[in-house]
Amino acid sequence: MKNSWLIILKTLIFLTFSSCGLYQLKTADRSELSPEVNRVSVRREGTIRKDTGVIPEHDLKKYAFELGFNPDNELSDEERSQILSRYKVRALERTLDSEKERLHYSKVLPYLLSDQEKVDYLSHPTMEGRQSWVNRNKIWSRAKSDKDFLEVVETQDLTLGMNQELVKKSWGEPESVEYSGNPVYKNEKWRYIRDVPSPNGYKRERRYVFFEGGRVVGWETQ
Structure with missing residues (x-):
């Protein structure tokens, strides 16, 4: 048991x-x-x-419109790539803390040919690094190309890539200027009003010129 x-x-x-x-x-x-x-x-x-x-949906739509794309349509891979580059540029621009940095960027900006070049320039964290990038890529030598636009100015016409001073020589001072973002970056819309001849006499015409970094990227007439 x-x-x-x-x-x-x-x-x-x-x-x-x-x-x-x-x-x-x-x-x-x-x-x-x-x-x-x-x-x-x-x-x-x-x-x-x-x-x-x-990127946030709001920014995608914003920069799509800025680049002339309709975000309500299906965007191609190339369009999305351009929008992403523009988003990066605007984000990097906001990191420029001092007036000296912003001023240097505004002087270089008219000679940068693409958003990718802007990203490359802005990605350097110091003024010295950015200046070295400018010198290494011979950015200032591009200023000589403005001479190619003088023939267009003589005919009082516009073409893509013209700087703001040449536009004034061709069309005169604008009636009004609208700024996108910090004015120092010269992303602007200029409005002109002209009386032009027509079969029924003169009619008033509104013209808009669009600038990115101080260079003409487009225009329209209403």
């Missing part, structure tokens, strides 16, 4: 310790796996956002 009770007691003790061990094992598994899954998810999300160049 005593032996039977001893066997039963040993069995109960064994089962008790076994169940405790299983519980601890399961608890440990949960505590170790959950945080790891969360960390992996965060890393993946961060990688996806970085690789695909995700």
Whole structure:
């Protein structure tokens, strides 16, 4: 009889310790796996956002319109790439803290040919680095190309790439000027009003000239 009770007691003790061990094992598994899954998810999300160049929907629409695209239509990969570059430019422009930095950028801006060049210039964190980039890429030598626009000015016409001074020589002072962002960056819309001849006499015509970085990027007549 005593032996039977001893066997039963040993069995109960064994089962008790076994169940405790299983519980601890399961608890440990949960505590170790959950945080790891969360960390992996965060890393993946961060990688996806970085690789695909995700930008806020509001900014996507804003810069799509700025570049002349309709964001309500399906955008091509090339259009999305241009929008992303413009988004980067505007973000980097906001990092220019001092008036000296902004002034230097405004002088270089008319001679930068694309948003990618603006990104390359602005990505340098110091004035010295930006100036070295300007010298290395011979940006100032592009100023000589303004002579090519003089024939257009003589005919009182416009062409893409003209600077603001040449536009004034061709069309005169604008009636009004609208600025996009900081005026020092010369992203502007100029309005002209002209009375032009027509079969029914003279009619009033409104002309708008659009500038990016002080250079003509387009115009329209109403």
